[in-house]
Amino acid sequence: MRILHVTPSVPKVRGGTSQAVLDMVRALQVNNVDAEIATTNDNGDALLNVPLQQRIEYQKAPVWFFNRFSPTVKPVREYAFSWQLTQWLWQNMSQYDLVHVHALFSYPSTIAMAIARLQNLPYIVSPHGLLCEWSLQQSTRKKQIYLQLIEQANLNDCRGIHFTSEQEQQEVSKLRLGVPSFVLPLGLSLPQQIPDARDKLRQCFNIPVDEPIILFLSRLHPKKGLDLLISALSQLTHHRFTFILAGSGSPDYEAHIKSLLLSHGLSDRTRVAGFVEGESKSLLMQGADLFALTSYSENFGVAVLEALAAGIPVLITPGVALASMVEQHKLGYVPQQDVSAIANALDNFMNSPQLAKQMGDRARQFVLEKYTWDKIAGQMIDSYRKILNKDTRYASTAKPSVF
Structure with a gap:
């Protein structure tokens, strides 16, 4: 054939x-x-x-x-x-x-x-x-x-x-x-496992070893809903976290996102990684604590699948086609497409680290069996x-x- x-x-x-x-x-x-x-x-x-x-x-x-x-x-x-x-x-x-x-x-x-x-x-x-x-x-x-x-x-x-x-x-x-x-x-093509990825990621970005990392890794584009995610993150004033923003887009949109981070008081809590691939991408996926993608529309969401395979829970909105699977099998959080709902889901993640870890462990096994x-x-x-x-x-x- x-x-x-x-x-x-x-x-x-x-x-x-x-x-x-x-x-x-x-x-x-x-x-x-x-x-x-x-x-x-x-x-x-x-x-x-x-x-x-x-x-x-x-x-x-x-x-x-x-x-x-x-x-x-x-x-x-x-x-x-x-x-x-x-x-x-x-x-x-x-x-x-x-x-x-x-x-x-x-x-x-x-x-x-x-x-x-x-x-x-x-x-x-x-x-x-x-x-x-x-x-x-x-x-x-x-x-x-x-x-x-x-x-x-x-x-x-x-x-x-x-x-x-x-x-x-x-x-x-x-x-x-x-x-x-x-x-x-x-x-999904599975990357090689990185020993001690969590510690190595924090060393790479000079982040305290006990600080949660929330990762966005995707193309920078208006449909990805970054405006909602940034607004929701800005409401977590009572939690310690670092937001890693990985991806690239048009110069105008990248400037817009940096402006949003500044206006929402998140610049000091954000590391901008730019476009990543290979081992750098694997380190981000395997070393983060939560993967967030609040897209308005994703016909599938390969990056979501990669995060689940790395053993970390995801936070995605209903516009991401994998949302029903994540919700059904309890592999992460699926808030509605608005700032308040996303902020509540982030708060739940912060308040229940053990539950989040259980989600991540379950996610990796699920993806290996099916995807x-x-x-x-x-x-x-x-x-x-x-x-x-x-x-x-x-x-x-x-x-x-x-x-």
Whole structure:
């Protein structure tokens, strides 16, 4: 079975979708599926320094890179137009059994679906939250026009839509696309355990050994609800804690967040770590006491899963698709999306350290049993086979169990 994954970009600067595609392809290869990625050399405002128009190993995954059109106008640059990619897809897509398209409203995804339609090739789509209500409300008019004129026809012809949670599937059902769909969570690649991570993290940031650390680790973006989290943290005047803010975003939004920290009196209680990866990221995850993500919308939440696997409880809001799982299995706190509720949940965490530790211990075991990539890859392969056999009944009768 040969599977071609098409995505606008793969560097980590573009967030969780890029990492998920790389992880998925690596896991499929381990399970003897010939999977490759076709993408652009997009790297935010810059371009990746990689060989073009040839298959290379990129972060241990086979990837074909093609040049991204890079004008000075940012919205046009963000669209990731690539003539090289277009030509290659037209000439080579038929060599694959199935095309798996990731993301929407971007040139690589759109052209991949259009070419598959023209060549009558089977393809599926993973929207990664871009069809959810919150996402569609951003740049509403442009997305509605794009969806109606272009993407709706592409979606209607696909063999299936892959959702990473039942919450995402339910939200998108309001669009009445009439396309088969299936739910399968993203997996997790477990990092190496760091001995004495708690002590090492406090040494690294010069934090007292007995002081709780609350961690935010994600892309800095308005949808992440940092404004609510910062306001809630500012109400914990009677508790000792350090807030570690890890992640990067646009210069304007980073400046806005720093201004919020200052105006809420949290600058002295906050360590700004910037973008982290590798061992630095693992140290933060394994050494913190609570992971907080108060997003307005997350179709899955890989960072939440990483925190749970590290054995720390999480505080997430209902907009994060993993919220029902966290609440059901008592792996953390799920307050409503308002400052008062978030502050109360933080207060509960501070007042019950033993309960928080029990949540963390339970979380790690739960994730190891259900969410590693070796388990998820096998279920994805089963979905591929059903699609290639033209068995669309799986959409209504065999939803994989997510939670």
